[in-house]
Amino acid sequence: MHRLILAVLLGFLPAxxxxxxxxxxxxxxxxxxxxxxxxxxEEVHIPPPQTYQAPSLPPITPRPEAVAEPxxxxxxxxxxxxxxxxxxxxxxxxxxxxAAEPPLQTELGHRLVVLLDGQAQVALQEDTSVTLENVDxxxxxxxxxxxxxxxxxxxxxxxxxxxxHRQSVLAPNRAQPTPKPKPK
Numbered sequence: 001m002h003r004l005i006l007a008v009l010l011g012f013l014p015a016x017x018x019x020x021x022x023x024x025x026x027x028x029x030x031x032x033x034x035x036x037x038x039x040x041x042e043e044v045h046i047p048p049p050q051t052y053q054a055p056s057l058p059p060i061t062p063r064p065e066a067v068a069e070p071x072x073x074x075x076x077x078x079x080x081x082x083x084x085x086x087x088x089x090x091x092x093x094x095x096x097x098x099a100a101e102p103p104l105q106t107e108l109g110h111r112l113v114v115l116l117d118g119q120a121q122v123a124l125q126e127d128t129s130v131t132l133e134n135v136d137x138x139x140x141x142x143x144x145x146x147x148x149x150x151x152x153x154x155x156x157x158x159x160x161x162x163x164x165h166r167q168s169v170l171a172p173n174r175a176q177p178t179p180k181p182k183p184k
Contacts, residue, residue, distance in 0.1 A: 021046055075101040076155045078144055083160040090166050092136065097129040098144045098157060104128060109149035115159075117141055137166040 022034050024041035033044070079097040081087060087094060096114055104110055104126065112124040114132070117140050122130050144157040 020044075072105065073100055073102065073146065073155050075099065076144070076146060076157055078142065078157040078160060081142070081160070081162050083158075084163070086163045086165055088165045092134040092164060092166060094132040094135045094140075094142075094162065094164065095129065096132060096142055096144070100128060100146065104146065110154065111147055113145045113147055115141075115143040115145065118143075123147075135164050137164050139163050 020035065020037070021044045022037045022041035023031065023044045024034075024038050025031050032038075034041070037043075077099050079099050080095060094116075098112060100112075104112055104124075106126055112128060114121045114124070114130055116132060116135070121132055124130055140162055141159050142162055143159040145153050146155045147153055
């Protein structure tokens with residue numbers, strides 16, 4: 001029902017727009033405008049509405065998508081540490097070394113990212129070895145990824161577990177100091 005009323009009103013719109021406009025002043029001096037002529041009213045000339053024709057735009061041609069380069073690496077592996085290796089270092093240093101064949105293609109923007117427990121620790125531009133500092137005691141996972149300029153992963157190494165051991169004053173098996181001799 002509402003659509004029918006709206007259609008009827010929109011049908012009368014051209015007639016209303018093309019109707020004349022009349023102006024008159026009443027006895028109190030108030031100016032009135034109407035589309036119905038009144039006694040003493042004069043027709044007001046209204047210029048056609050201003051319109052704008054936008055220039056036509058050139059056709060949109062999609063940019064060719066950059067073809068993703070296939071991973072040009074025959075091998076990418078985690079060399080050190082070994083899987084399930086126990087590392088005894090009180091400072092928490094963990095040396096991680098990778099091997100890539102061919103070598104890391106830095107001219108293409110490739111980088112090596114080292115992941116410790118799934119979190120990126122460092123991105124290497126040219127080197128394939130890094131020392132992670134202050135790794136907490138306990139078991140951790142280590143993995144490497146070669147990424148391109150856009151951050152897409154091209155190749156991943158295996159994920160291994162390592163176990164960091166650091167001495168603690170709470171450790172019951174720590175060496176006991178030599179007792180001082182008792183005076184006689």
